[in-house]
Amino acid sequence: MSAAVSLPTPGVGTRTTETHCPYCSLQCGITMTAGDRPATLVPADFPVNRGGLCSKGWSAAELLDHPERLTRPLVRADPADRSSPLVETSWDAALDRVVAAIRRTQAEHGRDAVGCFGGGGLTNEQAYQFGKFARVALRTSAIDYNGRFCMSSAAGAAVRAFGLDRGMPFPLSDVAAADVVVLVGSNPADTMPPAMQYLDAGRAAGAEHIVVDPRRTNTARHADLHVQPLPGTDLALANGLLHIALAEGLVDEDYVAARTTGFDQVRAGVAGYWPDRVERLTGVPVQQQRRIVFALARGKRSIVLTARGAEQHRHGTDTATAWINLALALGLPGRPGSGWGTVTGQGNGQGGREHGQKADQLPGYRKITDPAARAHVAAVWGVDPEDIPGPGRSAFELLDALGTDGGVRTLLVLASNVAVSAPDARRMVSRLRDLDFLVVSDFFLSETAELADVVLPSAMWAEEEGTMTNVEGRVIRRRRALAPPGEVRDDLQLLAELAERLGAPGFSGDAETVFTELGRASAGGVADYAGLSYARIDAEQGLFWPVPTADHPGTPRLFTERFAHPDGRARFTRVEHVPAHEEPDADYPYVLTTGRVLAHYQSGTQTRRSRSLQLVAPTARAELHPDLARRLGIAADDVVELTTRRGRARFHATITDAVRPDVVFAPFHWGGASSANALTDPALDPTSRMPAFKVCAVAVSRVGGPEELIAPPDPTGQPRPLAHQSPTSPTPHAPSRRRTTRVKSSPRFLQGVYPITGEGLAKPGPLDPALRYEVPQGKTAQALYFRGGNSTAELVYLLLVRDGQPMRWFPIGAKGDVHVPLRVVEDLDGGTVVELHVAAPEGVTGDVVVDLGLVEV
Numbered sequence: 001m002s003a004a005v006s007l008p009t010p011g012v013g014t015r016t017t018e019t020h021c022p023y024c025s026l027q028c029g030i031t032m033t034a035g036d037r038p039a040t041l042v043p044a045d046f047p048v049n050r051g052g053l054c055s056k057g058w059s060a061a062e063l064l065d066h067p068e069r070l071t072r073p074l075v076r077a078d079p080a081d082r083s084s085p086l087v088e089t090s091w092d093a094a095l096d097r098v099v100a101a102i103r104r105t106q107a108e109h110g111r112d113a114v115g116c117f118g119g120g121g122l123t124n125e126q127a128y129q130f131g132k133f134a135r136v137a138l139r140t141s142a143i144d145y146n147g148r149f150c151m152s153s154a155a156g157a158a159v160r161a162f163g164l165d166r167g168m169p170f171p172l173s174d175v176a177a178a179d180v181v182v183l184v185g186s187n188p189a190d191t192m193p194p195a196m197q198y199l200d201a202g203r204a205a206g207a208e209h210i211v212v213d214p215r216r217t218n219t220a221r222h223a224d225l226h227v228q229p230l231p232g233t234d235l236a237l238a239n240g241l242l243h244i245a246l247a248e249g250l251v252d253e254d255y256v257a258a259r260t261t262g263f264d265q266v267r268a269g270v271a272g273y274w275p276d277r278v279e280r281l282t283g284v285p286v287q288q289q290r291r292i293v294f295a296l297a298r299g300k301r302s303i304v305l306t307a308r309g310a311e312q313h314r315h316g317t318d319t320a321t322a323w324i325n326l327a328l329a330l331g332l333p334g335r336p337g338s339g340w341g342t343v344t345g346q347g348n349g350q351g352g353r354e355h356g357q358k359a360d361q362l363p364g365y366r367k368i369t370d371p372a373a374r375a376h377v378a379a380v381w382g383v384d385p386e387d388i389p390g391p392g393r394s395a396f397e398l399l400d401a402l403g404t405d406g407g408v409r410t411l412l413v414l415a416s417n418v419a420v421s422a423p424d425a426r427r428m429v430s431r432l433r434d435l436d437f438l439v440v441s442d443f444f445l446s447e448t449a450e451l452a453d454v455v456l457p458s459a460m461w462a463e464e465e466g467t468m469t470n471v472e473g474r475v476i477r478r479r480r481a482l483a484p485p486g487e488v489r490d491d492l493q494l495l496a497e498l499a500e501r502l503g504a505p506g507f508s509g510d511a512e513t514v515f516t517e518l519g520r521a522s523a524g525g526v527a528d529y530a531g532l533s534y535a536r537i538d539a540e541q542g543l544f545w546p547v548p549t550a551d552h553p554g555t556p557r558l559f560t561e562r563f564a565h566p567d568g569r570a571r572f573t574r575v576e577h578v579p580a581h582e583e584p585d586a587d588y589p590y591v592l593t594t595g596r597v598l599a600h601y602q603s604g605t606q607t608r609r610s611r612s613l614q615l616v617a618p619t620a621r622a623e624l625h626p627d628l629a630r631r632l633g634i635a636a637d638d639v640v641e642l643t644t645r646r647g648r649a650r651f652h653a654t655i656t657d658a659v660r661p662d663v664v665f666a667p668f669h670w671g672g673a674s675s676a677n678a679l680t681d682p683a684l685d686p687t688s689r690m691p692a693f694k695v696c697a698v699a700v701s702r703v704g705g706p707e708e709l710i711a712p713p714d715p716t717g718q719p720r721p722l723a724h725q726s727p728t729s730p731t732p733h734a735p736s737r738r739r740t741t742r743v744k745s746s747p748r749f750l751q752g753v754y755p756i757t758g759e760g761l762a763k764p765g766p767l768d769p770a771l772r773y774e775v776p777q778g779k780t781a782q783a784l785y786f787r788g789g790n791s792t793a794e795l796v797y798l799l800l801v802r803d804g805q806p807m808r809w810f811p812i813g814a815k816g817d818v819h820v821p822l823r824v825v826e827d828l829d830g831g832t833v834v835e836l837h838v839a840a841p842e843g844v845t846g847d848v849v850v851d852l853g854l855v856e857v
Contacts, residue, residue: 009462017481018044022461023601024192025344025471028053031264032462034482040064042388047541054193056601059612066609068444070191070457071486094454099501103409103439115142115398115408118357119415120346123466123478125514126491128363131356133495134382137504142408145357146416152688153316156343161324161571163564166473167350168341170557176201177337180299182210184234184323185309186343189218190598191651213309213663214593216658219373231593233282234310234697236577238322240278241293242329244269250297250329262572266325269574276784297330301337312693314683318575326569334559344471351469352369355518356550360544364525380521382506394689396682403434410437414491419447420603423691424646425677427721441491446605447671459490465511475532476542580695581683584745588697594668594676602670620674622651623665629655637706647678648713664698665725673712750836750852758840764799767838777830784853786810789817792846
C-alpha cells in the first residue's frame with residue numbers, strides 16, 4: 001500500500017481509500033471505492049495479506065448500508081419501563097438521559113457503581129480514550145473489555161516468562177521461513193484464511209507442520225501431523241514433551257544457562273510426566289509425542305504458536321506457560337526465525353489491552369498499581385495521581401456483579417455484545433436486566449443493545465479514523481473512506497461529548513490528536529508508541545512497537561538480545577496439569593468445546609446480517625462423531641439439544657469424524673436458541689481471570705428431524721441462572737504427590753493362565769481372586785498395558801473394572817491374542833480397587849492368558 005490515502009476518481013465523484021478489513025487480527029489491507037453508496041472494496045497488496053482476503057473481508061462493505069443499521073439514538077418510550085419499546089430521539093435527549101443516570105448512580109452508590117465495558121474492535125485511540133474517560137471523567141475503577149475473554153491467558157503467560165506481552169513477537173513472514181511450526185489450539189484456515197499463505201509457503205519449501213487440536217480442522221487437514229488430545233489436556237502434553245526433551249538430551253543447556261532462570265524447578269516438575277502417563281492423560285500416542293519434540297529440536301528455525309483452544313481454560317495461563325517452557329528449553333525465543341507466539345483473535349485485541357481498557361492497566365502496558373506509572377500518566381492527563389482509581393474487577397467478575405450492592409449499577413458498553421459472548425450467557429442476560437441503567441453504543445441492535453435503556457448509533461470501520469495493532473504487533477492505519485449515514489457519530493466523538501457534559505476537559509474527538517496524546521502517555525512504557533505518527537505509519541506501511549523515538553525503526557523481532565525482565569533473562573515457571581473444572585459424568589457424559597467457523601466472526605452481530613455469509617452458514621451446527629450420533633439416533637441435519645448445568649441450546653447436527661467420539665463442538669457466533677455460551681463454564685483462571693470457554697460437561701439429545709428454523713428450548717426446562725454471589729478465586733489443584741527428579745515406582749502385574757466357563761457375553765464376572773489389586777493409601781497407580789490370549793474357538797471379553805464400575809473392554813478373538821496400550825484418563829488414587837472380569841458365550845470352556853501391567857508410585 002502506498003502512502004496516498006485518498007484518490008479521486010475523475011468524473012464520477014467517488015474516491016478510493018487504502019484502509020483495512022474490520023475483522024480479525026490480521027487487519028488485511030483493502031482498497032475501498034466510495035462516494036455514492038454503496039461502497040465497494042478489493043484486497044490490497046499490504047505486507048500482511050499480500051493481496052489475500054477471506055469471505056468475511058470481501059463481504060464487509062455489504063453492512064455499511066444494511067437496512068438494520070442504526071442511524072439515530074434510541075431510548076425507551078417510558079424511561080421507567082425497560083420493557084417499553086425503543087424509540088428514536090435526538091442526540092441531546094439521549095445524552096441527557098445518560099448523564100443524568102451517571103450522576104444519579106454515583107450520588108447514590110459511589111463512583112465505582114458506574115462501569116465501562118469495551119471491546120477488541122475499538123481503535124487504539126478509542127480504547128485509550130475509553131480508559132481515560134473511565135478514570136478521569138467517571139473516576140471509576142470499573143472498566144474491562146472482551147479481550148479478557150480472548151487473549152488474557154496468553155498475555156499473563158508472556159508477561160510471566162518474558163516480561164512483555166506482544167502476542168506474536170516476530171513478523172508473520174517468519175512463519176513462512178520456519179522449518180517446523182507447531183500450532184496448538186489454532187485454526188487459521190477458518191479464522192484468518194489469508195494467513196494460510198505463510199503456512200503454504202513453508203510447506204512448499206519442505207517445512208514440517210504439526211497441529212494440536214481435538215478437531216480435525218481445515219488447518220489440521222493440511223498439516224504433516226494432526227495430534228488430537230482430549231480438550232483441556234494441552235498442559236500435560238507440553239510437560240510431557242519437555243520430559244522427553246530432557247530424557248533425550250535435546251534441551252539447549254547453553255541457552256538455558258545464558259538466557260533464563262528457574263529451569264531446575266521445571267526440570268523437577270516434568271519428571272512425573274513420562275510418555276505413557278501423558279498418553280493416558282491426553283490420548284496422544286507416545287510415538288506422536290516423540291515426533292513433535294524431535295521435530296522442534298532438530299529444526300534450524302522452529303516456532304510454537306498457541307491460541308484460544310489451549311488458552312480458554314481455567315488453567316489457560318499455566319497451559320501457555322507450559323508451551324513457553326518447552327520453547328525456552330529448546331532455545332527458541334529470540335533465536336532468528338524461531339520462538340513462541342500466540343495468535344491474537346480480535347481486530348485490535350493487542351492494542352485494546354495495551355492502552356487502558358483492562359482493569360489493571362494504564363496506557364503503554366503500565367500497571368495501574370505502579371506509582372511511577374500513575375505519576376507519568378497523570379501528568380499527561382493533567383490530574384493528580386491520587387485521583388486515578390486503582391485496579392477494578394476483571395470482565396466476568398465485573399459483569400457478574402451488575403446490579404448488586406458494591407457492583408456496577410449503570411453500565412456503558414462499547415463494541416461488545418456480552419449477552420452472546422460472555423460465558424453462562426443466560427446468567428449474563430439476567431445480570432444486564434438487574435442494572436439500573438444500561439447504555440450501548442453499536443451499529444446494529446445486538447442482543448445486548450436490545451436490553452438497553454439508551455442505544456447510541458456508532459460509526460462503522462470505514463467511517464472512522466484511527467490505528468489498530470495487528471497480530472504481529474504492527475501498528476497500522478484505519479482510514480475513513482466515507483461519511484457515516486444519518487446522525488451516526490464515532491465513539492471518540494461520543495466519549496469527548498460525554499466527558500464535556502460531565503465537566504471533564506481534555507477529551508478530543510479528533511483521532512490524530514488522541515493518537516498523539518496516546519504516544520505521550522505510552523512513552524517509556526513496555527508498549528511504547530511515542531515515536532509513532534500517522535505520517536510515519538502511512539509512509540512505512542505500519543511499524544512494530546515498541547517505537548520509542550521518531551527515528552526508531554520499530555521492533556519487528558523481540559528478545560533477540562535480552563528479555564524484558566530487569567535482568568534480561570526469561571523466567572521458567574513450574575506448572576502442573578489439573579483436571580477440567582467440569583468432567584463428564586452420568587448426567588453429562590460428553591465434553592463440549594466451542595469455537596469459530598469460517599463464515600462468521602465473534603458474536604455474529606455483523607456477519608449474521610451479511611447475506612453472502614448467511615448463505616454459507618445460515619444456522620448454527622453442532623459437530624458430533626458418527627459413533628456418538630449412531631448411539632443417540634441422530635442423523636445429519638437433525639435438530640439436537642445440548643444441555644449443561646447452566647442451560648440448553650439447540651443446533652443442527654453435523655455428523656463428522658473430525659471430532660473425537662467423546663467431544664461435541666459448537667460454534668459461538670449465535671445467540672437465542674443456539675447460544676453456545678448459554679452452555680459454557682464461567683470458572684476463571686486464577687491468574688488471567690479467563691473463563692473456561694473450551695471445556696465443560698454436556699449431554700446430547702435428539703429433538704427432531706431437519707427444520708429450517710430452530711425452535712428455542714422449552715423455557716420451563718432451562719436451569720435458573722445462578723444467583724449473585726461474591727466472586728472467589730479458584731484454587732489450582734495441588735499435585736497429588738510431591739514431584740522430584742527421582743520417581744520411585746514399583747511395577748505391579750495381574751497375570752496368569754485361568755480356566756473359564758462362559759455364562760453369556762452379557763454376564764461378565766470375576767475371573768479369579770488373584771486378579772484383584774487395591775492401590776495402597778498414599779500411593780497412586782496407572783494401568784500401562786493389557787495383554788491377553790484366548791484358547792477357545794469363540795470371541796471372549798476381558799473387562800477392566802474400577803471400584804465396581806466397568807472401565808475398559810478387551811475383546812480377544814477365537815484362538816487369538818491382543819495387546820493394548822492403555823489410555824486411562826486419570827490416575828488411580830489410594831484405595832481404588834481394580835479387578836479383571838471375563839465374559840464368554842454360554843457353555844464355552846477353555847483358558848485365557850491374562851497380563852495387566854501397572855505402575856505404583
